Amino acid sequence: MSDSNTTDFTNPSTFILLGIPGQEAAHIWISIPFCTMYTIAILGNFTILIIVKREPSLHVPMYYFLCMLAITDLVVYTSTLPKMLAIFWFNSREIDFSACLTQIYFIRCFSVMESGILVAMAFDRYVAICNPLRHSTILTNPVVAKIGLAMVLRGGMVSLPYPFLVRQWPYCTTNIIPQPFCTHTAVVKLACADTRVNSYYGFFVLFCVFGLDGIFIAISYILILRAIFSLPTKDARLKTFGTCGSHLCVILTSYFPGLFISLMYWSGQNVPGHIHIFIANLYIFMLPMLNPIIYGVRTKQIQDRLLRLFTHKGA
Template identity: 90%
Template sequence: MSDSNTTDFTNPSTFILLGIPGQEAAHVWISIPFCTMYAIAILGNFTILCIVRREPSLHEPMYYFLCMLAITDLLVYTSTLPKMLAIFWFNSREIDFSACLTQMYFIRCFSLMESGILVAMAFDRYVDICHPLRHSTILTNPVVAKIGLAVGLRGGMVTLPSLLLVRQWPYCTTNIIPQPFCTHTAVVKLACADTHVNSYYGLFVLFCVMGLDGIFIAISYVQILRAIFSLPTKDARLKTFGTCGSHLCVILASYVPGLFISLMYWFGQNVPGHIHVLIPNLYIFMPHMLNPIIYGVRTKQIRDRLLWFFTHKGA
């Protein structure tokens, strides 16, 4: 191929992010819901972290895992939204090659970390309901810390091979990414190389890592439901099941949009291109905004602490 038809982008210095292609004139308006989600996520997650830190009665495994989830939510927003808003507001589309790969790495890593935390929270609910007398001896603080460390290491190590593969490929056609941030799929499409190994590894991560997480969560709740239905009274069953309500809502908020996106990808050939970009972006950020709201509304201890704070402040 002649030099007049292509530019050598092998290890390019920058990528160009287009935002929402075809909707450049509406970028400022599109930024409003994303900016609102960012503000809610920052406020909600920091509130949960502060409440758990300051309230000794909340120093339990369930709330430690909730803090891990809040930190993950904050990291997802912080690694993506500032650059996304800069594109929408200031048309700042260039992103350094290394920064793009770092952003891509963080998105995948934090998604895997969140999945692992949801498994840990399911395990906590299982032990608390099925083995209540042993809960404090099984989930001690050192064990919780080791679970958190394992979740973080798993997310980082499982994501690392994809980053190394993407970094070594040549980019010889274009450096334009039709997204408001660097996703793994968008970057891989620009590579001028055989990317099948990356596709196979992505399927491995999907089925053998996140798929196993879903199986572990399902097994935990099968055991939880068996224990709940063995309780003698309806009130006891409802009260016990209520302790799982927040976790179940977070799981639905995390997995149901993903199923919708998959259906849109396979059956939405007539959906406009900007919708194919906009909806997945909303899916990435929406669960991380909803998590603190769900736990703040449905968890009595956190709700009571918030009410006490506003009442005490008002007094």
């Protein structure tokens, strides 16, 4: 295949995505769980958006933030998974250089936005539990809108250097990316230059953005748990803890699997590369599918509104 040969070039117009390297014969079967997750995520997140829009009682900060989370999940899915499925189904491996940079930007941007939204949701739960009488005056609709705008601007600005850094390097050995979509790390590995600035900026984002977000969430829940354990009765403690149970489940599914995958990359030297890629991609696409399920299962208001929605349709 001539377009995937390793030749001398400095600015490739396209890259070749391999999907899951070494597992080309099984791509059709590998596509099944990803296609299933895509369908569930689209239906689940759109259902959340429709329910919150139609139900006035859900027009409160927690559900506004949940809608922001649903939108970020939908954007991450639609910017990556259609191309991934095209590789699995039609062997459509070629991707334009600009489209590759766009994928990198959207993945980074909306990952930062999602992390910020989780912090905002933790703050909402902190105010609701620790200062319930002031919740409606602290988190007003204009304040929620400003928080949402701040998350969008932060994600856009923090992620903006990634495509510019990737674009400036010469690529002189190969244009083959052993991934089903473009990632910053995979593309930078192909550059024929000293790309340490990319690594330094990546570590900066990891520690100063995701690290600080994790610290803020941890502090919020320490204060929340302290307030919960100070309540006089067990029933009151369980009822209050239940109001932040959904968000806590999302936090656990976001951070702990990511930590496990990071440890696997550092210590699992004997694990085949295609297993690394499959598990990492499964983790990336599983979260947007799980978020609406978690809130749908654990939030009575959403369950009731969903039941009424289908009951009226059936009637």
